[in-house]
Amino acid sequence: xxxxxxxxxxxxxxxxxxxxxxxxxxxxxxxxxxxxxxxxxxxxxxxxxxxxxxxxxxxxxxxxxxxxxxxxxxxxxxxxxxxxxxxxxxxxxxxxxxxxxxxxxxxxxxxxxxxxxxxxxxxxxxxxxxxxxxxxxxxxxxxxxxxxxxxxxxxxxxxxxxxxxxxxxxxxxxxxxxxxxxxxxxxxxxxxxxxxxxxxxxxxxxxxxxxxxx
Amino acid sequence: xxxxxxxxxxxxxxxxxxxxxxxxxxxxxxxxxxxxxxxxxxxxxxxxxxxxxxxxxxxxxxxxxxxxxxxxxxxxxxxxxxxxxxxxxxxxxxxxxxxxxxxxxxxxxxxxxxxxxxxxxxxxxxxxxxxxxxxxxxxxxxxxxxxxxxxxxxxxxxxxxxxxxxxxxxxxxxxxxxxxxxxxxxxxxxxxxxxxxxxxxxxxxxxxxxxxxxxxxxxxxxxxxxxxxxxxxxxxxxxxxxxxxxxxxxxxxxxxxxxxxxxxxxxxxxxxxxxxxxxxxxxxxxxxxxxxxxxxxxxxxxxxxxxxxxxxxxxxxxxxxxxxxxxxxxxxxxxxxxxxxxxxxxxxxxxxxxxxxxxxxxxxxxxxxxxxxxxxxxxxxxxxxxxxxxxxxxxxxxxxxxxxxxxxxxxxxxxxxxxxxxxxxxxxxx
Numbered sequence: 323x324x325x326x327x328x329x330x331x332x333x334x335x336x337x338x339x340x341x342x343x344x345x346x347x348x349x350x351x352x353x354x355x356x357x358x359x360x361x362x363x364x365x366x367x368x369x370x371x372x373x374x375x376x377x378x379x380x381x382x383x384x385x386x387x388x389x390x391x392x393x394x395x396x397x398x399x400x401x402x403x404x405x406x407x408x409x410x411x412x413x414x415x416x417x418x419x420x421x422x423x424x425x426x427x428x429x430x431x432x433x434x435x436x437x438x439x440x441x442x443x444x445x446x447x448x449x450x451x452x453x454x455x456x457x458x459x460x461x462x463x464x465x466x467x468x469x470x471x472x473x474x475x476x477x478x479x480x481x482x483x484x485x486x487x488x489x490x491x492x493x494x495x496x497x498x499x500x501x502x503x504x505x506x507x508x509x510x511x512x513x514x515x516x517x518x519x520x521x522x523x524x525x526x527x528x529x530x531x532x533x534x535x536x
Numbered sequence: 537x538x539x540x541x542x543x544x545x546x547x548x549x550x551x552x553x554x555x556x557x558x559x560x561x562x563x564x565x566x567x568x569x570x571x572x573x574x575x576x577x578x579x580x581x582x583x584x585x586x587x588x589x590x591x592x593x594x595x596x597x598x599x600x601x602x603x604x605x606x607x608x609x610x611x612x613x614x615x616x617x618x619x620x621x622x623x624x625x626x627x628x629x630x631x632x633x634x635x636x637x638x639x640x641x642x643x644x645x646x647x648x649x650x651x652x653x654x655x656x657x658x659x660x661x662x663x664x665x666x667x668x669x670x671x672x673x674x675x676x677x678x679x680x681x682x683x684x685x686x687x688x689x690x691x692x693x694x695x696x697x698x699x700x701x702x703x704x705x706x707x708x709x710x711x712x713x714x715x716x717x718x719x720x721x722x723x724x725x726x727x728x729x730x731x732x733x734x735x736x737x738x739x740x741x742x743x744x745x746x747x748x749x750x751x752x753x754x755x756x757x758x759x760x761x762x763x764x765x766x767x768x769x770x771x772x773x774x775x776x777x778x779x780x781x782x783x784x785x786x787x788x789x790x791x792x793x794x795x796x797x798x799x800x801x802x803x804x805x806x807x808x809x810x811x812x813x814x815x816x817x818x819x820x821x822x823x824x825x826x827x828x829x830x831x832x833x834x835x836x837x838x839x840x841x842x843x844x845x846x847x848x849x850x851x852x853x854x855x856x857x858x859x860x861x862x863x864x865x866x867x868x869x870x871x872x873x874x875x876x877x878x879x880x881x882x883x884x885x886x887x888x889x890x891x892x893x894x895x896x897x898x899x900x901x902x903x904x905x906x907x908x909x910x911x912x913x914x915x916x917x918x919x920x921x922x923x924x925x926x927x928x929x930x931x932x933x934x935x936x937x938x939x940x941x942x943x944x945x946x947x948x949x950x951x952x953x954x955x956x957x958x959x960x961x962x963x964x965x966x
Contacts, residue, residue, distance in 0.1 A: 366564050371551050378549030390552065391560030395567055437546060467546050486543035491770055500782070502726035504691035504708030511693065511923060511938045515907075517539045 348411035352404050362401070366394050369412065372488070373419050379487050381429045382436075389426070393419040409497035416488050417498030420480050427476060437468035463521060470520030474513050481506055482513035664877040664892040665870045667911060672866035674916030678859045682947030684720075685856035687712040690941045692884055694734045698753045702741035703734040706772065709779075713952040714790055714856060716801060722784040723952045728777035735935065749774045779955040791854050793821055793847060799855055807851070809860035811867035818847045818868070841872045845894045849909055852918050853942065866916070878929050883910045883920040884939040891922075893929065906934075918942055 346354075348365060355362040373393050378386035396418050397404075404414055423430065471479060480499060484490045492510075496503040552560075662670070692707040711725040731751065733739040742748070751772045789798035808814045822843050826834075834840065851857060851865040869875055869892070878891035891908040906928045910919040920941040924934045 360565070363561065363565060366561055370557060370560060374552040374556070375549045378552075379547035383549060386549070386552070387556050390556075391563050394560065394564050398564065398567060463542065464546055467542055471543070471546075482543065483547065486540040487547055493770065502708060502710055502724075503728065504689075504693075504710055504726065507693040507706075507708075508691055508938070508940055514539055515923065517543070521539060521542065 349404075349406040352401050352406070352411060355398070355401055359398070362394075362398050365397075365411065365415075369415055370394065373415055376416065376483075376487050377419055377423060380423050380433070380483060381426050382433045385426060385429050389422050390419070393422060396422070409494065413490055413494035413498040416484060416490060416494075417500070420484065420498060424476065424480075431472060434468050434472040438465045438472070466520045467517065470517050473520075474516060478509045478513040478516075481509040482517075485510060661879065662877060662890065664875040667877060667890045667892055667913065668866045668870035668875070670913060671911045671916035672863040672870070674914065675866065676859050676863035676916075678862075678915070678917070678946070680858055680947050681949075683717060683949050684713050684715045684947070684952070686944055686946060686948050686950070686952070687854070687856070687942070688944040690729070690885060690943055691939070692936075692941070693938045694936075697742075697745075698751050699745070701745055702738035704731050704738075704751060704772065705734040706731040711952065712790070714801070715786065718786070720786055722786060722788065722790070723781055723954065723958075724784065725779055725781045725952060725955070727779040730774050730776045731772045732774055778957070781952070781954050781958040783958055790856065791850075793850060801856075804855055804857055807857055807861045809858065809864050811864045811871060814848075814851075814861070814864045815844060815868050815871070818844050821847060841874055842894055845869060845872055845875065849918075849921065853909075853921055853940070853945075856947075863916075878908050881908070881910055883941055884922060884936055885920070885941045885943070887912070887919050889913065889919045891929070895928075917945065 346364070348368070351361050351365050355365075370390060374386055374390035377390045377393070381389065393415060397415055400418075404411065471482075474482065481495055484495050484498065490498065492503040492506045495501075495506045499506075689710045690707055691710060692705050694703050694705050696702075697704050707729040709725075709727045709729055711723070713723040713725070715722070733742040753770050753772070787801055789800050790804070791799050793799055808817050819840060822840055848865045848869045852862055852869075857865075872894065875892055875894050878893050880888065881891045882888055887910075889910040889912050891910045893906060893908040907921060907923045908929055909921055911917070912919050920939055922936045922939040924937055928934070
């Protein structure tokens with residue numbers, strides 16, 4: 323495994339009385355929550371918006387209204403199992419959210435189907451010719467992308483969406499999903515290869531393969 | 537156009553409303569006083585695993601009590617192995633699969649093959665069909681005896697160095713040890729093997745760059761839906777990491793097929809051992825996957841060959857199936873008319889073998905990348921699955937961008953060499 327920069331700050335003494343919440347790092351908050359559960363709410367404030375957008379992106383806002391909050395309840399219940407030496411809180415939360423998403427695969431399939439359809443419908447009400455043409459192209463790309471996403475295996479899709487939506491790197495995704503970074507790499511590679519096929523002639527690998535890892 | 541940005545755009549969702557945020561916060565606060573560690577559906581391991589492993593275990597124990605011989609692997613293989621293999625050969629030789637629309641393709645490689653006119657002429661390069669059928673014959677003779685099934689894969693990926701001057705290759709080792717014996721846990725052992733310049737040209741550039749031993753990718757900011765997130769930087773080292781072992785309950789999934797079917801030992805046991813049977817089975821997997829929205833329906837003029845190819849390769853590469861099932865998977869691949877021979881190659885671990893691949897159709901847009909399966913013609917064992925971002929392998933300078941190389945995939949009486957540090961459910965040993 324590569325160096326985990328998160329580890330070093332754990333040795334630092336954190337006095338939560340004197341340091342503003344904004345500056346207390348995540349792992350310390352989890353640690354503090356063992357004695358002072360309310361400290362966990364700081365993590366909620368910090369990460370709820372992005373976890374919500376992640377869940378909503380995959381399952382739609384209706385499901386996210388409930389499931390995003392559930393992520394934090396689950397995280398709080400199993401906070402004992404968070405091992406700061408093995409990674410960071412943010413990736414850990416995404417892992418829990420992803421496990422919850424996994425229990426709603428039907429909602430996900432429905433959302434991707436809806437995205438395929440709406441991609442085609444969005445253009446119909448437009449007037450200007452150039453605009454229509456432009457939107458048709460964009461809609462076609464989005465429709466193909468949605469169907470390509472639906473075609474991925476759930477495992478490949480998890481890795482791809484964590485990369486694209488959460489911006490997690492190999493090691494973070496490995497931590498989040500409890501798999502090895504090598505597995506993350508092969509899933510991401512497969513997934514992007516299929517997307518590239520779907521988008522037609524675009525080669526994401528050449529330009530930013532390394533980027534996917536960042 | 538960047539595919540990751542496109543995905544981000546497609547799946548962009550609005551921020552939570554203040555009401556949703558407040559309700560969620562209230563729910564959390566309400567639960568903060570509760571210190572229960574009740575099992576919850578959102579845990580890391582599928583809740584079904586424990587149950588499954590228990591029933592699996594008791595089944596195995598029952599078998600043992602009944603004095604059943606160490607039944608072949610997940611169930612009965614071993615004896616009769618050669619007889620089955622011979623029978624399979626006959627089926628194929630007669631080219632029969634009367635109910636399959638593609639049955640004619642069993643007879644001859646179609647003109648779509650990359651090397652037309654391949655014959656049994658001595659000296660001529662073998663066709664994909666010949667390579668795969670030979671591999672089937674060899675692999676059917678391999679042993680299925682042993683306490684453990686071990687799969688040892690080396691995975692390598694190429695990416696630009698942080699300064700973009702050369703390419704780095706990072707490799708990982710992954711071992712999977714699974715035993716059919718009651719209560720024996722499954723072990724997954726992984727290790728980062730280090731990073732180094734990907735090829736000779738890269739090595740030159742790396743030397744010119746001062747031969748660094750670590751590479752740091754800086755933190756960066758990404759914007760999702762108008763909100764920015766800082767992704768922390770990371771450092772890649774040339775030094776290998778520690779071996780880490782993860783323990784899993786016996787009887788659980790050893791991987792999935794088409795992202796849906798968890799392949800438990802029970803399921804692996806039931807895989808058909810004839811090419812026709814396996815093809816039927818995999819076609820049903822494709823149908824099921826399409827029905828649940830996990831794959832798009834077939835497009836116009838598209839057949840299932842590419843999908844069957846992918847699933848067949850997965851069976852050969854990744855699952856602890858009997859030699860007969862592996863042979864059947866090879867024969868099924870041999871029956872796909874568009875599978876193409878890609879010549880004799882050296883795989884990422886320096887081993888010689890013969891490569892085959894399947895051209896990806898333009899139904900979803902032409903692909904610029906290609907992949908190939910490298911097979912050891914002597915043993916019939918799969919060596920590696922390699923990917924390039926060149927349009928095809930015949931292109932000059934087509935370099936392996938990513939690979940999964942099988943070091944081992946066999947039954948053994950050896951035990952996993954476990955590192956001091958392991959993780960996983962403590963009760964796995966039962």
